[in-house]
Amino acid sequence: MAQQLTAETATEERAEVAEWRPTLLAYLCNWCSYAGANLAGASRMPYDAAIRVIRVPCSGRVDPLMIYKAFERGVDGVLVGGCHLGDCHYSEGNYACQGRMTLVKALLKAAGIEEGRFRLEWISASEGSIFQAVVNEMAAKLRELGPARMGDG
Amino acid sequence: MSDLTDKVRARAKELLESGEVKLVIGHARGTTPYRSRPHFASTPEQTADLIHDVTCATNLAVYVSKPKEKVAVIAKGCDARSLITIINEGQAERGNVVIVGVPCEGKLDEGGLLERLGFPRQVKAVREEGEEVVVEGTEGEVRVARDEVVMPNCTYCRARTPAVRDELIGDPVPAREEADSYPDLAELDAMTEAERAAFWHEQLSKCIRCYACRNACPSCFCPECFVDEYHPQWALHGGGQFRGNWMWNIGRAQHLAGRCSACGSCQRGCPVDIPLMLLNRWMERATNEAFDHLAGMSEEQKQLAALFRKAEAKVEHG
Numbered sequence: 083m084a085q086q087l088t089a090e091t092a093t094e095e096r097a098e099v100a101e102w103r104p105t106l107l108a109y110l111c112n113w114c115s116y117a118g119a120n121l122a123g124a125s126r127m128p129y130d131a132a133i134r135v136i137r138v139p140c141s142g143r144v145d146p147l148m149i150y151k152a153f154e155r156g157v158d159g160v161l162v163g164g165c166h167l168g169d170c171h172y173s174e175g176n177y178a179c180q181g182r183m184t185l186v187k188a189l190l191k192a193a194g195i196e197e198g199r200f201r202l203e204w205i206s207a208s209e210g211s212i213f214q215a216v217v218n219e220m221a222a223k224l225r226e227l228g229p230a231r232m233g234d235g
Numbered sequence: 236m237s238d239l240t241d242k243v244r245a246r247a248k249e250l251l252e253s254g255e256v257k258l259v260i261g262h263a264r265g266t267t268p269y270r271s272r273p274h275f276a277s278t279p280e281q282t283a284d285l286i287h288d289v290t291c292a293t294n295l296a297v298y299v300s301k302p303k304e305k306v307a308v309i310a311k312g313c314d315a316r317s318l319i320t321i322i323n324e325g326q327a328e329r330g331n332v333v334i335v336g337v338p339c340e341g342k343l344d345e346g347g348l349l350e351r352l353g354f355p356r357q358v359k360a361v362r363e364e365g366e367e368v369v370v371e372g373t374e375g376e377v378r379v380a381r382d383e384v385v386m387p388n389c390t391y392c393r394a395r396t397p398a399v400r401d402e403l404i405g406d407p408v409p410a411r412e413e414a415d416s417y418p419d420l421a422e423l424d425a426m427t428e429a430e431r432a433a434f435w436h437e438q439l440s441k442c443i444r445c446y447a448c449r450n451a452c453p454s455c456f457c458p459e460c461f462v463d464e465y466h467p468q469w470a471l472h473g474g475g476q477f478r479g480n481w482m483w484n485i486g487r488a489q490h491l492a493g494r495c496s497a498c499g500s501c502q503r504g505c506p507v508d509i510p511l512m513l514l515n516r517w518m519e520r521a522t523n524e525a526f527d528h529l530a531g532m533s534e535e536q537k538q539l540a541a542l543f544r545k546a547e548a549k550v551e552h553g
Binding site: 185186195 | 423428430434435461478481482518542543545
């Protein structure tokens, strides 16, 4: 049922805006980073609730367009997590990812999206604590930067 | 008639008469004396219309698409770079393309020229004389320094003589010294992130999504472009939607990284004057710095994506 816009709901909406919270989208590779996130959860390590995880088969699966699209749709930051170099389940997927993300970083800079909004991290399945640290650091950075605006906000 | 035009005609005639190629792609005079149009000569007689002068800006590599027979292209440095790029990407067999190189000291930006001359003024002829462009009009001759009326990307050209070519008509000219210092990016570099975002918001809001940039680009040969896909729909359709326009132009810059020959055709084709070359040059600088990669500058070079492999990795990410 469509919510009626009354003075009351409008106030609520304003209150929501005031309490802005960042959205951090994470593309995590199935074999390492996702398992690392799982370990962080299973070990009851608290990490920031800003994160939204999309599991991908390999960090090499992450098409640069998937990152631009995320920013276009309004996320505040993007994290790409993969296996450490040399540990890729498919041998070289993370090398391909590394090369692509070099270009992504350059283009995001050209477009005027702050450096801290995008990170590529190698997180292994045993590095739950590193996952926790990365997410917390990034979420803190996003709070500092505020909502991602592409010149239109 | 300029010397270069005569030489181009003679060589094209020779190539067609001997049967070495089936088609010569070059330029002919356009609808006005300061414009040229692409010209396709398949008989020796048709070579009489070929010209080569300061107006021949169109990148002719865009007309080379999996030729079944041998074609010759009258190629400036940027055309040759594009040809090598698309040949490396399987869009043509090297044996089917004869790169007839011509030296180039910059091609005319018609819009800029007319603006400079003022309106109304009838232009009768345009020719090059040393470092100047001479415009003959109804109100006499006007002389302008070449650098002031050529396309911006010509003022920092690194391929004024085609780097890869089968032959060269005319004398080679050295690359511009500005090529590696990226003076065109200085303004963008000096901005803060927020200023850059605002700059692109202003520029990309103008985009009407006519895709003239895509059509003019030799490197945009995909049968289906990412922007035409509906599932997933990468960029919302229709002009005037800033975020959709942003997605299109950023996505295009990503796909052209390490493949752009800096010919400036996209920017020249843009009806709303978006400085697209800034994005392309930005990415050229990035790929040059990170992977020592410059599109189409040597025949042996690998595609940029091939440099992402383990064996090629230069820097290990921390």
